[in-house]
Amino acid sequence: MDENHKVIIVEGSSDKKKVQAVLNEPVEIICTNGTIGVSKLDELIDSLFDKDVYILVDADASGEKLRKQFKREFPEANHLYIDRMYREVATAPENHIATVLIGANIDVHAEYLEKG
Secondary structure (H helix, E strand, O other), X not given: OOOOOEEEEEOOHHHHHHHHHHEXXXXXXXXOOXXXXXXXXXXXXXXXXXXXXXXXXXXXXXXXXXXXXXHHHOOOOEXXXXXXXXXXXXXXOHHHXXXXXXXXXXXXXXXHHXXX
């Protein structure tokens, strides 16, 4: 069994870059590029059924819509939340993202945990 079975779902490529910079373990990051159609979502869910899936989306209307979709279609997924004051994953500070990921037992670069 492949050890790399964690997947983080984000909205856009800037979110992906932000999360990737903080990670200290191999995690697959999938961009939905905003809301996602049902057939695309079903396809995605089929490819994720045996993995630990984390949803990390913006704290705004489109992020909430996406989160609701995942809660309905893929209730096994773990939901990670950034602080509402940052609104977007891409603009949240690295140390905040790191803290959110560590809370989900996802390994991050230690230097991001010391700032704050």
